[in-house]
Amino acid sequence: MNRLIRIMTADSALVPLAAILMGLVLGALVMLVGGYNPLTAYWALLTKVFGSRYNLGETIREIIPLMLTGLAVAFAFRTGLFNIGGEGQFMIGATFATLVGVKLTGLPWILHAPLATLVGALLGGVWGGIAGYLKAKRGVNEVITTIMLNWIALYLSSYIVENFMLQPGQQRSLPIQASASLSIGWLSALFDNARLHWGIVLAPLAAVAFYFLLWKTRQGYELRAVGHNAEAARYAGMNVNRNIVKAMFIGGVFAGLAGVFEVLGVFHYQVKAASSPGYGFDGIAVALLGMNHPLGVVLAACLFGMLTYGSTGMSFAADVPPEIIRVVIGSVIFFVAAQGIVRIVLAPLRRKGKGTANGNT
Template identity: 45%
Template structure:
């Protein structure tokens, strides 16, 4: 046994373990607390509340009523814009918000699964932006430059994009396995490389730039390469949502039902112990980042073939690569938890526009709520202190004392039975 095999897990692996083993109660309370603070911000920025606050000491009830109306109106608008518009005249318009939520959530779920899978192996995949850009470029080029029949064209574009994302993510895994380079630094640098590489290709005729155009934008995707709509042309929801459901099931099966998933989880728990047990840790890093990059790449493919089919620019990732980290954290790096977190963030994004137009609530408030969710999830002791919850260490000690007490009672009962 070498010294490398006996060294304790690094702080990065310990952090990944805490992420994947966080309490579901803490996640729920973090979300509720973030929404509560968001309600305070809505009330503070409301014009009626500000006017009523001018004579608060004379008539405090006016301020309280105005604040309650502002918060209720804001979150009601969020519901109308993300779930169901009960003020709509037709059923199709009433259910359009939920389809918009699913559309916004689709790439978030795909990219979140890639980040979550890396977390389960004890790696931090911060390279979502680069993996999305490379995947979008590969899928987009196939989508507008290659002539293929319907069905086959979409499949080839999908495979090309996912493969490109996997290879870009695999670079980080390979460098970590072969040289020990830290994946956080490598993936961040790969983001910059991908961004400037794609920006150059978008400005170069014959590569990604549309023929005869001076703008850094691709041509429109061919109809044979576009993800078909699921509910008709009046809705934005497309086949990409079905693909992310399949991806979620696949990742769940991989992590919980396959031998490869067992090795992934063993490496994520303790790479040194996994190495002693005969697991090729370096190979797991490479394979894990290949799969993670492919999942994040799927998000890029969905964007160019399902959302921005008229052509895309270097901003095609739209911040999804970094939002995916938040989604994976909120989902405790589990497949279905990530799926649910993606739906929540999709709803926040879809509903924020209605909050802006109907209630004049700044879009930045929703962004702050998302950031607060991550902050509270990353600081469980703070959430426990706010809600008066016992710490896990205190609970563990209480359980141990109860177990010892039970053992003593059983021993006394056995002695009495023997004395009889």
């Protein structure tokens, strides 16, 4: 009986792990068809990630925004909403953090950096809250509004950069003040000048806050109750509309923080972008792979960060073209999203495990 319980508990972890393995196998088959050696390619990926302290540090740097945008999507999913707007919330957070970092002068670091971080995070939350408000008050589907808000954020960000802080002769903003930087000099030096910043501390803390808020507070209970059954929650006296807005706002804060760390900790300026950076959309895959649980999101972000940064090693060392590399990453995402296929493949193993467990009961 105890063995059966362990098997059932491990099932939630087995499915995403199997999805990752199946995605990597499919990617290997595609590489074989294309005339490339998948073993060499995957070894090159691992060598790129773990081959030097600099590359390891840059991999960690790549993981941080994926972790935060994954949390933004997962938080909404846990409350019965679909936050497809992580991309726009990311850009709004980055843009307004840059604005504070460029325009405010004369402040000490202890005030300037937290202020820029707070403004970016809150504005990202407001951007998510707009979709929550339209859902709660007007019944507008949040998938539609968040997608539309992504485009508005892209053009609004470019407008702000061009009209308020454009560096002459460049397609980017003026550099932020040194007092607004979130870089950690001694940590970067430890990793051979990799672009590490305070996100390495605050992103895991955001995952802890996610867990604590949803499962250890009354407010979290209300948010989850609204997500499970809005009508039942309303009958129980909960303010459904307010919780919808609140859930989208909190998700937006996570995504906004991702944008904040990219500009204040990595680049120190904001680009006048013609397209979105993609972290918000990758966050959807991270949330799916992490089963919308904060620990799962952290682990999934680590995997996607390794695949994203290590893919350059596959390109240079194994001569695998970028298109095939994206197929490998896309294959993992496909099997994560299509978990019904994974469960069908795992069904014979699961039946065998349950049969063994019954035999030992």
